[in-house]
Amino acid sequence: MAVFQLNVNNRSYAVDVDPDTPLLWVLRDELNLTGTKYGCGVAQCGACTVHLNGNPVRSCTLPVAAAKGNITTIEGLSENGDHPVQKAWIELDVAQCGYCQAGQIMTAAALLARKPQPTDADIDTAMAGNICRCGTYKRIRKAIHLAATKGGAR
Amino acid sequence: MKTTTVTRREFIRLTGLGSAALALGYYLPAAGRPAHILKVEAAENLGIELNAFIFIESSGKITIMNHRSEMGQGAFQVVPQMIAEELEVSLDEINIIFAPGSQTKYGSQVTGGSSTVRGAWRHLMRMGATAREMLIEAAARKWKVNADECYAENATVIHRATGRKATYGELATDAAKLEPPKNVKLKNRSEYKIVGKPLPRQDTPLKVNGTAVFGLDKKLPGMLYAAVERNPRFLGKVKSYDDSAARTVPGVKHVFKVQMDVFSHKREGVAVVADTLWAALEGKKALRIEWDDNGFEHYGTDQLFSLMHNSLGQPGLTQKAAGNFDAYFSKASRKLEAVYETPYQAHACLEPLNCIAHFKGNSCEIWGPIQAPDWIQSDIAMKFGLKPENVTVNMTFLGGGFGRKAFTDYTYEAVAISKEINAPVQVVWTREDDLTQGPFRPGAVYECKAGLTQQGRISAFQVKMAAQNLNHQWPGADTESYNDSTTEGLPEPYLNTIPHYRFADIPLASPIPVMWWRSVYSSTNAFAFESFIDELARAAGKDPLEFRKQHLPDERHRLLIDRLMEVSNWKQRGQNSGYGAAVTECFQSIVGEVVKVSRKADGKIKIDKVWAVMDCGWYVNPDIIRAQVEGSIVMALGAALKHATLFNEGKAVQRNYDTYKMPRINEIPDIEVHIMENDERPGGVGEPGLPPLAPALTNALYDLTGKRIRKLPFNLEEF
Ligand code: FES
Numbered sequence A: 001m002a003v004f005q006l007n008v009n010n011r012s013y014a015v016d017v018d019p020d021t022p023l024l025w026v027l028r029d030e031l032n033l034t035g036t037k038y039g040c041g042v043a044q045c046g047a048c049t050v051h052l053n054g055n056p057v058r059s060c061t062l063p064v065a066a067a068k069g070n071i072t073t074i075e076g077l078s079e080n081g082d083h084p085v086q087k088a089w090i091e092l093d094v095a096q097c098g099y100c101q102a103g104q105i106m107t108a109a110a111l112l113a114r115k116p117q118p119t120d121a122d123i124d125t126a127m128a129g130n131i132c133r134c135g136t137y138k139r140i141r142k143a144i145h146l147a148a149t150k151g152g153a154r
Numbered sequence B: 001m002k003t004t005t006v007t008r009r010e011f012i013r014l015t016g017l018g019s020a021a022l023a024l025g026y027y028l029p030a031a032g033r034p035a036h037i038l039k040v041e042a043a044e045n046l047g048i049e050l051n052a053f054i055f056i057e058s059s060g061k062i063t064i065m066n067h068r069s070e071m072g073q074g075a076f077q078v079v080p081q082m083i084a085e086e087l088e089v090s091l092d093e094i095n096i097i098f099a100p101g102s103q104t105k106y107g108s109q110v111t112g113g114s115s116t117v118r119g120a121w122r123h124l125m126r127m128g129a130t131a132r133e134m135l136i137e138a139a140a141r142k143w144k145v146n147a148d149e150c151y152a153e154n155a156t157v158i159h160r161a162t163g164r165k166a167t168y169g170e171l172a173t174d175a176a177k178l179e180p181p182k183n184v185k186l187k188n189r190s191e192y193k194i195v196g197k198p199l200p201r202q203d204t205p206l207k208v209n210g211t212a213v214f215g216l217d218k219k220l221p222g223m224l225y226a227a228v229e230r231n232p233r234f235l236g237k238v239k240s241y242d243d244s245a246a247r248t249v250p251g252v253k254h255v256f257k258v259q260m261d262v263f264s265h266k267r268e269g270v271a272v273v274a275d276t277l278w279a280a281l282e283g284k285k286a287l288r289i290e291w292d293d294n295g296f297e298h299y300g301t302d303q304l305f306s307l308m309h310n311s312l313g314q315p316g317l318t319q320k321a322a323g324n325f326d327a328y329f330s331k332a333s334r335k336l337e338a339v340y341e342t343p344y345q346a347h348a349c350l351e352p353l354n355c356i357a358h359f360k361g362n363s364c365e366i367w368g369p370i371q372a373p374d375w376i377q378s379d380i381a382m383k384f385g386l387k388p389e390n391v392t393v394n395m396t397f398l399g400g401g402f403g404r405k406a407f408t409d410y411t412y413e414a415v416a417i418s419k420e421i422n423a424p425v426q427v428v429w430t431r432e433d434d435l436t437q438g439p440f441r442p443g444a445v446y447e448c449k450a451g452l453t454q455q456g457r458i459s460a461f462q463v464k465m466a467a468q469n470l471n472h473q474w475p476g477a478d479t480e481s482y483n484d485s486t487t488e489g490l491p492e493p494y495l496n497t498i499p500h501y502r503f504a505d506i507p508l509a510s511p512i513p514v515m516w517w518r519s520v521y522s523s524t525n526a527f528a529f530e531s532f533i534d535e536l537a538r539a540a541g542k543d544p545l546e547f548r549k550q551h552l553p554d555e556r557h558r559l560l561i562d563r564l565m566e567v568s569n570w571k572q573r574g575q576n577s578g579y580g581a582a583v584t585e586c587f588q589s590i591v592g593e594v595v596k597v598s599r600k601a602d603g604k605i606k607i608d609k610v611w612a613v614m615d616c617g618w619y620v621n622p623d624i625i626r627a628q629v630e631g632s633i634v635m636a637l638g639a640a641l642k643h644a645t646l647f648n649e650g651k652a653v654q655r656n657y658d659t660y661k662m663p664r665i666n667e668i669p670d671i672e673v674h675i676m677e678n679d680e681r682p683g684g685v686g687e688p689g690l691p692p693l694a695p696a697l698t699n700a701l702y703d704l705t706g707k708r709i710r711k712l713p714f715n716l717e718e719f
């Protein structure tokens, strides 16, 4: 066990955990930030996506010891759930079961930050790592385009 | 709208029974009889357990209790939408709470068979109307006018002539003193403001800001975590285990052998319980277990399918037959035979199985992503010697269900572990556990034979299905019984237009546990039926959709096929593309799909587009229907093209999404969904969009390439 300082959603935390613990379980079980989900544990599904210094990362395979910098989770993406991506998701009713959607939204937000007007090909490349078992892909694509018109790059 | 989950006791407290408020529910006196709508208070006095659904407080707060699981299919939305319509309130004015599991209190709560709307719509709407009429009557008495001079709107009763108003909150106390009227008039469909409208889902905001609580997110004070290494060969036992390394993992508290009830067997494994989930998972990895795998077959996939193929010579157990198939088949001017194969599949819900149990000696409480709370309540009560009323089942949001979370095994195991350690515990299945432990969708082999008349009509038709029968797994099941789902997926009118037919199954005995998987037998049957119908149409030299129309002459099917032709521009379909169609029936809904494929400049085949037409009769929310059909099509694409569970020496091979591949966003065609408008009785929505996709796709590929796919899954890259 060792103590780690984490900066999550602009707050700092000290956690005493095994250094190998993936960031995912620290977020969920130590910090009670359960919006970030477990889907595969092997960087295949994207359910656990968070931002590390603005880049989308798979928290299930990132040891807490390596999580240095600013971490943003779905809970910290916006103050009131009103990030343009979240708004677009609500407008188009993207979610079905909803389990994958935090990961989808975090990946999409990072894409828009990098590419404010993404093409379909950009969306394919950025989002292909995120599985939606409910099959909401068509709406995800539409919602990313919609978010782009809402200033999703903010 | 606000959302909460409560236990049954909390619900009664919340609803403040006996306090000044209107509380209504319904109960079903007997199957097939109309529901009785009663005041909750009256029902308690009579000792009747109600479906308690509407509660109006004098503060004006309106609460609707939702008895259905929410796993993505929109039950969360459509149940209140139906009640609110007749109650004359908007969805913004109500609170929704999940009903806890109680067999008697809420009727069957198993959310499966796409039954949320088709099962209870009349009761729900009548209950809303009854409450509305009581509130109107209360206002009329107060104002000393006739009730028919008043109407309700936006949770307010209005006197038409004078414009006088009273809110539901103001009227609730008086309304509660009235007897619920026996007959209430339901609104005409043309008067609907909420039902039939694509209203936004109330659960979406919770699902985009990370606050929706799924099973895995639920935490209890003092809760421990457990991970279990279960025997990968389903019927095997634990011979011995070495937990010395596991116990050195910091945080690990207990290691012990545990059993899980799976149909008529006990699945054995070793549980590691720890302070944190990570410690439990690390502890599990460190276990050294020796399994005892004697006394049962260790089948591989090839063996399983050889057994099924080789059994096709048997006559099989007849489910349905008419005329004389053998005689007319041999007489037919044109004969066709084909064998189709569909694989075993895992459900692969994105939220892996998990369950929290707190066993407290005489009672037990459960939380989790659960499709069947009432079944779990009675199952746990029976198996752990508890009174059913002392077993509380709390539902969370489900990160996918697809039939897997309608089973009871994972809850049984969680209770067993909690009982052993005498503490609340969350049992978490890893993705690997989830994909390898089953129950799976059964693999199947279909032998189809048919004869055509000179005019190109089907004169004789026979399908034999070789597959495990889900019903044969239960303790004491009659394993000689036929499968009553052999015709599932087939549009009913075929049985009127084909004079000589026979549907039979040849059950396979296997140690592999199998289970309902989205759209159940239709998901595999339809591939055989609708591929074979297409082969027959081609053999008869007919247009595939015209051929179907000839054999499905009733109005609903004809209109649906016409619509499908219209939206897909079927008659003008281009030469350079392949078009394929399929029409299936599942849970009382009819769905037709057309798939368009073409070869691109790089030589690869691309699925360009899918058109779907859904006829689910009377419906509640068209946007949820579209979403469900879109999702069903994506799931069916995965099942046809991407994944299968194979077995090697009795163990499932695919352990995670790297080998159990999923369709990704870049592989999804454009999907267009249309809904038929009629007043037929409501059919299912969450599942019926799935079965037609695979045959429509392979029929399209045949149209383009002349190559017939008779085995799923297949690789599109290989064309
Ligand atoms: S849980 Fe991290 S990618 Fe699947």
Ligand code: FES
Pocket (backbone or CB within 6 Å): A095, A096, A097, A098, A099, A100, A101, A131, A132, A133, A134, A135, A136, B072, B350, B399, B400
């Ligand atoms: S919405 Fe269910 S997995 Fe994406």
